[in-house]
Amino acid sequence: MSNDLGKTAPLLETQSLSLSIAGRKICTELSLRVPAGQCLGILGQNGTGKTTLLHTLMNLRSPDSGDIILGDKPLKTWDPKSLAQQLGILFQNTHDIMPATVLETALIGRHPHLADWQWETKTDLALAQQALEEVGIAELANREIASLSGGERQRLAIATLLTQEPRLFLLDEPGNHLDIAFALRSLQLLRAHIERRQCALIMATHDINLAARYCEQILLLYGEGKFALGRCADVLTAQNLSRAYDCEIREFEIEKGRSVFFPA
């Protein structure tokens, strides 16, 4: 993993970002940079505002103060359609009430790339089919989404995001409903994708070890606006984590330079 934080132009940057929800502070004066080809993990206890922070980075809500810069201009100045070509998000929960097939759902990801009145082309269809293949549900393409298991739905949501082809992936609990093997596989997949395409990824997760494995940078939210931000090895320490989760967490080195964390 590279050490060039801050050297290349970042894909996304926040400058003195302060954010609160319902009077509770999530972060104060947060300045982070996410360069192309890298992952940032957001960790913190339940209710510390990981999801709210992601939604703010997605321009779905406004910060109290500070700036968010995507590419070369402030996030606010992007028009919604171009923004959706740059930013894609995996939501924590999906509620599917209206019927649709798996393939139709994945194709929704092409919406920001199509002009008014334009129909999906063969290329769009191929992209969606490839994404379904990558997450291993290609054979479900014509199934009703109502008949999918929780894990299959999560894979479909990841496939929809891949079909969208954003430059910055925002993931809210990517491991939700997935077994250990598939959680790792999907992160590997996304990781390879962002390195190949020079995209970037920000994920909010409860899984410390998943974040430790795939992220260059970690933002650890302590609550009340305090946080630790830095390289993975610097932030993920037993001491920091115990403080963040208010519970004693121990570090076990399983091989040289790679640790796992468990509650004591």
Added chain:
Amino acid sequence: MIQRRHIVLLLSLLALTLVSFLISFSSGSASLGFGEVISQLFAPEPGLEQQILYELRIPRSIAAFVTGAMLAMSGVIMQVLLRNPLADPYILGISGGSAVAALSAILLGFSGLWISNAAFIGALLAIFIVFGLAQSGRNWTATRLLLTGVVMSAGWGAIINVLLTTSANNSVYSMLFWLMGDLSQSRAGIFNTAFLVIAFALLMYYARALNVLSRGDMQAAALGVNVSRLRLLLYLASSVLTACAVSIAGTIGFVGLVIPHMLRLLGARDHRFLIPSAFLLGGSFLMIADSFARTVIAPTQLPVGVVTAIIGVPVFLIILRHSSNRLRE
């Protein structure tokens, strides 16, 4: 994505529409065969039959088609907006408001166009009240709107009952016909027809965005849809469509609830197909129902709203059963 089954469905619906127009033109107290209808339409010598066709049958058929198309499209939009499969064009109390106004007009001795105008104004009033009440801060949520609408409907229902129980017998008869939906005096009119065309074009423009919106507001916003603007626009389009429909023919039930579901079960989920399909099927369904309404126990005419349910319930149940069998396979 254009699929063969979509094309087949649309072409079948187009054929159904043409057949429904013919059925509608030929049925009535003076029965005409399909061949007679066609020859009379273009007959050089105007006779009684041609006069019946042009002055009675055709305007009534068009009124039925326009009303059905409006209700079905309005139902499609309401179900997406409220993300509730039980939503129909009347769920926010539009029918209640228009009924109170129309029944009051009947009670005061007005007839014809005055009742239509009263129904339209009542519907608009109901929309304004619901939106005004449901607003909290700058935006409204679907749940809040739905709750406000359902409660308002109950209120309108109470007023309707007061009007029904306190009116003289002969006006109660007209009131009941109006409430069940009746096309016997109906004319679509230029304004309604023009609005139907405009609304159709508008909905087709936003059809792909509707696909995204039906996956949820957050997902739609994340995919670049301006959700609050689109929702407002769709609520207005759906409400005005409903207001026009009730002003033409009273509160015809069933069409707006069931036609969208029927089409979804038949495989039209993509709104770029669902909207034109609803337009055609809603229109033809109401024309056929109206043909039955005026012939089943002729010369007495049934209110068309009764027939929509009598035909629609078994048809819908058959499609539902058929499609759930297919899903299980």
